[in-house]
Amino acid sequence: MSGNATKTLGKGCAPPGRVPEGTMRLYSMRFCPYSHRTRLVLQAKGIKCQVVNINLRSKPEWFYTKHPFGQIPVLENSKCQLIYESVIICEYLDDVYPEKKLFPCDPYERARQKMLLELFCKILCYQKTSFFGGNCISMIDYLLWPWFERLDVYGVADCVDHTPTLKLWMAAMKQDPAVCALLIDRSTFLGFLNLYFQNSPDAFDYGLTC
Amino acid sequence: MSERSARSLAKGSEPPGPVPEGLIRIYSMRFCPFAKRTLLVLKAKGIRHEVININLKNKPEWFFTKNPLGLVPVLENSQGQLICESAITCEYLDEAYPGKKLWPDDPYKKACQKMDFELFSEVPRLLKSIFSRRDKEDCSGLKEQLCKEFSKLEEVLTKKKTTFFGGYSVSMIDYLIWPWFEWLQAMELSECADHTPKLKLWMAAMWEDPTVSALRMDVKAFQGFFALYSQNSLEAYDYGL
Numbered sequence: 001m002s003g004n005a006t007k008t009l010g011k012g013c014a015p016p017g018r019v020p021e022g023t024m025r026l027y028s029m030r031f032c033p034y035s036h037r038t039r040l041v042l043q044a045k046g047i048k049c050q051v052v053n054i055n056l057r058s059k060p061e062w063f064y065t066k067h068p069f070g071q072i073p074v075l076e077n078s079k080c081q082l083i084y085e086s087v088i089i090c091e092y093l094d095d096v097y098p099e100k101k102l103f104p105c106d107p108y109e110r111a112r113q114k115m116l117l118e119l120f121c122k123i124l125c126y127q128k129t130s131f132f133g134g135n136c137i138s139m140i141d142y143l144l145w146p147w148f149e150r151l152d153v154y155g156v157a158d159c160v161d162h163t164p165t166l167k168l169w170m171a172a173m174k175q176d177p178a179v180c181a182l183l184i185d186r187s188t189f190l191g192f193l194n195l196y197f198q199n200s201p202d203a204f205d206y207g208l209t210c
Numbered sequence: 211m212s213e214r215s216a217r218s219l220a221k222g223s224e225p226p227g228p229v230p231e232g233l234i235r236i237y238s239m240r241f242c243p244f245a246k247r248t249l250l251v252l253k254a255k256g257i258r259h260e261v262i263n264i265n266l267k268n269k270p271e272w273f274f275t276k277n278p279l280g281l282v283p284v285l286e287n288s289q290g291q292l293i294c295e296s297a298i299t300c301e302y303l304d305e306a307y308p309g310k311k312l313w314p315d316d317p318y319k320k321a322c323q324k325m326d327f328e329l330f331s332e333v334p335r336l337l338k339s340i341f342s343r344r345d346k347e348d349c350s351g352l353k354e355q356l357c358k359e360f361s362k363l364e365e366v367l368t369k370k371k372t373t374f375f376g377g378y379s380v381s382m383i384d385y386l387i388w389p390w391f392e393w394l395q396a397m398e399l400s401e402c403a404d405h406t407p408k409l410k411l412w413m414a415a416m417w418e419d420p421t422v423s424a425l426r427m428d429v430k431a432f433q434g435f436f437a438l439y440s441q442n443s444l445e446a447y448d449y450g451l
Contacts, residue, residue, distance in 0.1 A: 108291045
């Protein structure tokens with residue numbers, strides 16, 4: 001994959017030319033989790049692809065010929081065929097490049113994966129208020145929080161950068177007294193992980209002074 | 211299906227036994243448009259199946275072991291595998307069973323159908339909102355929104371220049387969206403398609419499809435169901451039996 005670490009194209013930029021035979025082009029944005037999905041699949045399947053980053057606040061006019069509402073990600077092939085919606089793109093890539101299948105072959109296992117995805121989408125959709133249960137923190141927020149706190153520690157919290165409601169939720173959670181009181185110290189946690197992966201029995205006491 | 215076996219199962223009912231070899235079971239409800247999708251695919255592909263209808267206002271406790279969300283449709287096969295979510299059940303049936311493939315084989319054509327299918331996504335919610343309005347409150351705003359959604363579908367047919375959403379014959383996308391169009395007449399909303407002539411022609415063509423006509427539900431049955439449902443009657447699901 002080439003071009004991911006390139007500047008975005010914005011209003012006034014010239015449109016890119018035809019996609020060369022034997023490659024794909026992905027219209028993307030480096031911090032968008034939906035684009036990220038597609039780039040993961042491209043990478044995992046070893047597909048030759050050029051990434052063109054789009055400035056989402058100042059979209060090139062020609063980009064609306066790639067997607068009616070100018071959304072990313074969009075995949076374009078050398079036949080000028082356009083595919084959008086991250087899950088549809090990922091499924092298309094798995095179909096077109098069958099050598100390294102990512103979806104299982106068994107129909108029931110495929111269905112199971114799609115059901116899991118549905119559940120995950122429901123989590124994203126259920127987030128219509130500041131907290132998952134309403135305007136105040138409640139049980140569901142505490143039940144989900146530990147995994148999101150770890151995103152920060154693993155240094156991958158950027159993946160919620162383009163899901164503003166989720167990002168706001170994380171910021172709001174960090175203000176909660178209970179969450180604050182128990183916030184994992186990043187360097188302590190990394191120290192733990194480091195020892196844990198070495199199978200050290202001292203991992204679990206890392207950072208304790210007494 | 212006999213009237214007795216079509217009666218819905220409710221709280222206190224015995225859980226059904228395992229699914230016999232060679233059959234697939236669908237947990238359904240006679241008037242549910244989501245379940246109708248799966249029934250259409252079962253019929254279109256000639257898949258041997260048995261139907262267990264669920265009383266959705268008074269669900270059997272055992273039903274939550276089939277789907278923790280307690281929703282229909284759910285497929286259960288003879289290996290005890292459970293599949294939920296209507297679109298996922300339809301895709302599963304297309305992949306697991308031989309015969310006519312409803313999704314196209316060509317990856318790009320399949321992706322196009324799935325992209326077009328996204329354009330339908332607001333219709334179920336809108337129809338449900340109109341349906342839930344009590345005392346015939348002013349639905350003109352909702353009807354206008356519905357017309358807008360229909361225009362999006364009209365655009366697809368205009369671009370494709372084919373009768374059906376997938377091409378010259380019925381395919382998966384047509385069956386996935388059909389059940390809500392079946393409701394239009396019963397809900398007296400047929401006029402919402404007046405400004406979308408290609409969509410109207412598509413509806414007429416769908417009525418002619420052997421699968422659609424074999425599973426056609428009488429308008430009076432729908433209306434009887436709606437009336438009882440709006441009164442919160444537990445009998446709604448078995449109306450007409």
